[in-house]
Amino acid sequence: MKSPPRKRTVPRKSKKKSSFMGKLRPVLTGFLVLFIIFAVGYHYRNGLAYYLGYKSDKVLKKNAEKQRLSDVRNYQILTKFEFNPVGIDVSEYQGTIVWDSVRVIENRFPIRFVFVRATVGMDRPDKKFAENWHALHTKSFVRGAYHYYRPNENSTQQAELFIKNVVLKKGDLPPVLDIEQLPTKQSLKQLKVGLKNWLQLVEAHYGIKPVVYSGANFYTQFLKEDFQGYTFWIANYNFFVENMQSDWRFWQFTEKASILGIEGSVDVNIFNGTEAELQSLTLGR
Template identity: 70%
Template structure:
């Protein structure tokens, strides 16, 4: 056989293989998708069973479509960490809360703690803070107050507002600094100076080191290396993240939790430790 004949034969064989591959591709893709669905379905089987057996009969069809994946993930994670304390955080966005009805989340998991937004920037208190804070006083929850920090406002004025608004009692969590926004009128370095100033003023007043709340990306990029002595409460809602990291003392894993007594959604948090360790954090 000549070299020219061999080359033509190779070309024909190559085209034949490509044709077979093209014809097989839809089947291969369909099979792969099917296997992924089966594996995911098995992994989230408890959450799916909960959703199909309870949720689908409790909420509207439109809401169900939006909420389905969140419900499945929420139930899966709460089941996985059922031995760890679970809590929620609330603000004026939850409206009027029927605290006598607030006991469990997703119809199955007892709530142990509640964080309440107290102040926003330097200008105002949360509209529902006094009401929520007072209502929690005699409930069987550990309560905590947090400040929503605005990077472009004076840090001392923000700290002063929090001090004016929040009176902590024995058994309450330390104050929490919530930092999520990037600064517009200053550098990251200047932002960190302001954050440290707020933290120091608050610690001096209350006699306890505050906690810091932030999203995982913000924490990793700007806070982790500069605030190593603080306890962190991290928000990460990624559907595929299912493991608590060692440096996450609290993990806010969803903003779409369902709790009797609260209209609409609520943030849900898992404490990365025992009940004894949770109580050790209190003032």
């Protein structure tokens, strides 16, 4: 008769060692958090220095203007691309804009171009388009008009609405198609057919290839492969993205900038090229 096997004794953890590690863990976590804060602070040191100095030195004197500061990342990126043309885009959501006051971003970076929303879907112009478009005609900015595309609506009617409301002149930027959402009443394949139809109709009317605007993920997943040959304007607000991809002709890097003359937040864009290259995109060049 075999004797039952002995149970293996599991060594117990030392209470002293466990207690020591328990005390050490929050200390290490604290050091890690401090290191991350220091690293981020060092990376954005120029923006932080500007922000703190500008806030204490100037903003308190400009309360009547109700001008907000952009976040530190905005200043950091604008500084990095200070030799690239910088622009904004606006719509009815910015209300009535005092264009005589719109000149620079963060009191340093001159605005070179402005995109204005012209139409939405197949049924209405932007409420402030006519006013903004006319005002920009007398300013030194290079101007451009864009259409907000509704993926469930007829593409031909959307193109006709844009053409009816937008008169482009020599020196204006190409028309822009803004597509950000997937359809709920048709397939992705049908959406792409509609987008190409809009682009072809608008190009035939104005004699220039339109620009396509979209978010970075939407562009990568649904547009990049099937719309090669078009100029792309890409929105990417990721805090840790600080460089443009080579196929981003325009980069909308923030939607939270503050500009004198405009109430509320404003989108800011950087052109991936020189001033001369920006001019070469315009009509009549």
